[in-house]
Amino acid sequence: MAAQGTRHPLAGRLLAVAGDITRMDVDVIVNAANAQLLRGGGVDGAVHRAAGPELQEELNRFGGCPTGQAVITQAYRLPVKRIIHTVGPVWRGGTEGEPDLLAACHRNSLALAIAHGLRRVAFPAISTGVYGYPLDAAAKVAIGTVAEVLGTTDAIEQVTFCCFGDAALAAFRSACMAAAAA
Numbered sequence: 001m002a003a004q005g006t007r008h009p010l011a012g013r014l015l016a017v018a019g020d021i022t023r024m025d026v027d028v029i030v031n032a033a034n035a036q037l038l039r040g041g042g043v044d045g046a047v048h049r050a051a052g053p054e055l056q057e058e059l060n061r062f063g064g065c066p067t068g069q070a071v072i073t074q075a076y077r078l079p080v081k082r083i084i085h086t087v088g089p090v091w092r093g094g095t096e097g098e099p100d101l102l103a104a105c106h107r108n109s110l111a112l113a114i115a116h117g118l119r120r121v122a123f124p125a126i127s128t129g130v131y132g133y134p135l136d137a138a139a140k141v142a143i144g145t146v147a148e149v150l151g152t153t154d155a156i157e158q159v160t161f162c163c164f165g166d167a168a169l170a171a172f173r174s175a176c177m178a179a180a181a182a
Contacts, residue, residue: 010180013150013158014143016172021162022050026080027118028072029162030109032126033085036064037071043124043164047083051076059085068104072112082118084109088127091134099141102127106145110156119157125168135171143175147182 021029021043032043037059039048048055058073065071070086086109089101105126113121126142127133139161146159161176163169 010147010150013156014147014176014179015158016161016163016169016176018164018166018169019162020046021122021124022046022078024080024122024160024162026120026122026158026160028075028082028084028113028116028121029078029080030070030121030123030126031083031085032124032129033059033065033087035067035087037062037085042129047078051078051083055083068101068108070105070108070112072116082116084112084121086126088131088133091127091132094137098127098133099137102133102138102141103145106142107149110146110149110159114153114155119155120160121156121158122160122162125161125163125172128168135167136174139168139171139175140178143172143179147179 031047034040039045039056054076062071065087067087067089070084073083075081075083086105088105089098091098125138128135128138150156161172163172
């Protein structure tokens with residue numbers, strides 16, 4: 001806990017907002033991709049629609065991406081500098097390494113952002129859509145991992161979790177408050 005009169009190290013650096021990730025005013029957005037890096041639904045579909053067909057052409061060169069890993073592409077028609085694509089785990093009850101894989105998504109995405117000098121990052125609620133990861137559990141892993149990384153570097157100015165829907169926003173805001181209180 002931050003001492004009275006001092007600013008908490010996460011103050012203003014870790015946020016949860018409602019909105020459309022394709023319209024975020026950040027340097028880079030993270031896309032919740034599938035392992036084949038093919039246009040999908042949900043966040044991935046929205047990112048592909050907004051970026052244009054050139055995005056898929058670039059992604060085809062990667063030949064896929066393992067769960068927990070991340071790749072970076074140009075942003076094309078999106079109002080950001082780059083797009084990071086990460087593959088979240090499918091929820092199988094939490095006993096098949098899902099928390100570690102979800103943490104790896106966030107850690108690897110932030111490592112790419114740092115390597116490319118991208119200081120303001122927006123994440124969606126990775127794996128919480130069709131992959132079925134429970135919102136509260138996903139928020140705890142995501143926020144905890146990002147807070148850990150932010151505690152070790154000033155290369156990232158701000159991380160925003162762009163949430164779709166009231167339940168996601170509540171889960172991620174609650175996790176942000178818990179991280180700020182720690």
